[in-house]
Amino acid sequence: MPSLPSANQDLIELSQINRTFYLGDSQVHALRNVNLHIASGEYIAVMGPSGSGKSTLLNLIGLLDRADAGTYKLQGDDVTTLDSDAQAQVRSKRIGFIFQSFHLVPRLTAAANIELPLTLAGMPTAQRATLVVQALKDFGLTDRAQHKPNELSGGQRQRVAIARATVQRPAVLLADEPTGNLDRITGEEVVRLLEALNAQGMTLIVVTHDPVLGARARRQIKMEDGCIVSDSLSSSIAT
Amino acid sequence: MRLADSTRFALQAIVSHRLRSFLTLLGIAVGIAAVILLTSIGEGVHQYVLSEFTQFGTNVIAIAPGKVKTGGQPPSGIPTTARLLTMEDALSLKHLPNVTAATPLVWGNSEVSGNGRLRRSTIYGVDADFPRVFSSSLNVGSFLPRTGAGSPRAFVVLGAKLRNELFGDVNPLGARVRIGGLHFRVIGVMAPKGQFLGIDLDDTAFIPAERALELYNREGLVEIHVAYAENASSVKVADAIKDRLIMRHGHEDFTITTQEDMLKTLSNILNILTMAVGALGGISLLVGAVGIVTIMTISVTERTNEIGLLVALGARRRSVLGLFLGESIILAALGGLMGLSLGAGLAQLLRLVLPRLPVHTPWSFAVGALVMSAVIGLLAGVLPARSAARLDPIEALRAE
Numbered sequence: 001m002p003s004l005p006s007a008n009q010d011l012i013e014l015s016q017i018n019r020t021f022y023l024g025d026s027q028v029h030a031l032r033n034v035n036l037h038i039a040s041g042e043y044i045a046v047m048g049p050s051g052s053g054k055s056t057l058l059n060l061i062g063l064l065d066r067a068d069a070g071t072y073k074l075q076g077d078d079v080t081t082l083d084s085d086a087q088a089q090v091r092s093k094r095i096g097f098i099f100q101s102f103h104l105v106p107r108l109t110a111a112a113n114i115e116l117p118l119t120l121a122g123m124p125t126a127q128r129a130t131l132v133v134q135a136l137k138d139f140g141l142t143d144r145a146q147h148k149p150n151e152l153s154g155g156q157r158q159r160v161a162i163a164r165a166t167v168q169r170p171a172v173l174l175a176d177e178p179t180g181n182l183d184r185i186t187g188e189e190v191v192r193l194l195e196a197l198n199a200q201g202m203t204l205i206v207v208t209h210d211p212v213l214g215a216r217a218r219r220q221i222k223m224e225d226g227c228i229v230s231d232s233l234s235s236s237i238a239t
Numbered sequence: 240m241r242l243a244d245s246t247r248f249a250l251q252a253i254v255s256h257r258l259r260s261f262l263t264l265l266g267i268a269v270g271i272a273a274v275i276l277l278t279s280i281g282e283g284v285h286q287y288v289l290s291e292f293t294q295f296g297t298n299v300i301a302i303a304p305g306k307v308k309t310g311g312q313p314p315s316g317i318p319t320t321a322r323l324l325t326m327e328d329a330l331s332l333k334h335l336p337n338v339t340a341a342t343p344l345v346w347g348n349s350e351v352s353g354n355g356r357l358r359r360s361t362i363y364g365v366d367a368d369f370p371r372v373f374s375s376s377l378n379v380g381s382f383l384p385r386t387g388a389g390s391p392r393a394f395v396v397l398g399a400k401l402r403n404e405l406f407g408d409v410n411p412l413g414a415r416v417r418i419g420g421l422h423f424r425v426i427g428v429m430a431p432k433g434q435f436l437g438i439d440l441d442d443t444a445f446i447p448a449e450r451a452l453e454l455y456n457r458e459g460l461v462e463i464h465v466a467y468a469e470n471a472s473s474v475k476v477a478d479a480i481k482d483r484l485i486m487r488h489g490h491e492d493f494t495i496t497t498q499e500d501m502l503k504t505l506s507n508i509l510n511i512l513t514m515a516v517g518a519l520g521g522i523s524l525l526v527g528a529v530g531i532v533t534i535m536t537i538s539v540t541e542r543t544n545e546i547g548l549l550v551a552l553g554a555r556r557r558s559v560l561g562l563f564l565g566e567s568i569i570l571a572a573l574g575g576l577m578g579l580s581l582g583a584g585l586a587q588l589l590r591l592v593l594p595r596l597p598v599h600t601p602w603s604f605a606v607g608a609l610v611m612s613a614v615i616g617l618l619a620g621v622l623p624a625r626s627a628a629r630l631d632p633i634e635a636l637r638a639e
Contacts, residue, residue, distance in 0.1 A: 064632045097552070103544060105548070116549075
């Protein structure tokens, strides 16, 4: 387990982050001088129109993307300049991803999908089995363990994906439109699940278009043209 | 990622596309089967030819008159300036250390008449050491007697076939036989020896070498054959023979060919033949390899999403590379295994249908085929696996 950050230390510390893409001849500034501090256990919604840079921010925090300039500290460690193997290690242990389209491996059972990050990390089989059984139980999937993704409902699929993202007990959970492919009721269920995980101390960052979903977060970050235009605590909690 | 887990993951991917995977590995299987079948036939022919040559024993050295560097000998009847090999040369070699037997050799083709019948046969002029040098044995009577210097008696030993043709069921021992213009008395019959590369070894008559020289009006021997002890080195014996003959002739005007050298050369030629037919089979193997490259490339494209996911879940680039390489290797190795059983099975079937065609599948070929198919899988997988490992995870996750 990574060492827990001390109370005054930020979980995530982004300073002067820039990221530019080149599309043909034109330059796109996906992120401009972004500074962001996130403490452990926060519940954050990142909102903004398409192309505002919110997905880039999420990918950067998830170490799927690299900044052109600036520094990124995760739990006090500078992870900006890590090589790709070391970044893979960080993703494996400290970061959990949840995607809009679930991204389950279709030929693997629910249990095998949840087991995948543990398998990739090279954990011994017996230890993996215990963790998977626990995760299946936690997410109410025990009786669906041997079903393939195409035999599961949308909500069940996203629950498998959340179980997979959290089976390594990551410090931060990154969700990109987690309810985008679900109906309202199932979406509500999934959000409550994520909020329960946040209540247990897991930092939760949700990227969304949905203002209702965004409003549920304790802290809202609004982005436009690669810049953070507002960063506010939810009124209900701020007051 | 552990090897067992990677293997299982790759196998699951292969099994999830049963038909496609089967067809792909069938391509490799056909190639391996072709290579196995063709090399089995090649190896069978190889062993057959070598056993034909070694039926006379392997510890034999032949000496021919004239120094030739390319092998072979001047055609008989055409005069050469080389000094001839004589009966005395042959006698002198019998006493060299490690030499167990030495026989002069003169041959020709003549009419043989006896018991009122006539037949044209091969006549060999040899001496008493002949059966030991050529590991042949007698059926009835005795072989030519050992003689000192001087004229040997006019005896003949018949080959099994010649005896049957001339005498049938009549006892030939003691009968008189005319060969060319000379008269001989039959003192023995050889045991049947069968054929050698299609030449009948039993349609023969053996007479003393001196008589054969007379019969064919020759000055010198065609060859001298020397047999040496099993445990002696052929090089040392050949050197001793060379020294002795140089001492007698003054310089090296003869050619020594050890059976070992000849078999080695022959074996090399046959190996090249086997490899050549194997290479023909290799062409279909190449086509199979292209099939694997194709299917793996398609697989990488189809699973772009999955690759992005693996990276997001903490897979290293090397793990992704390994997974796809492993898949390609397993696919090819399974194909190799199938091709091996197919090829070996066909070879066995061929043996049943055509018993005269020598077919032999050595273990080394089987193991080699499996290793080769795995290597093909590895090579075929490199390109697709590398493109998988190089995918940008963000793009990969976004792909639909």
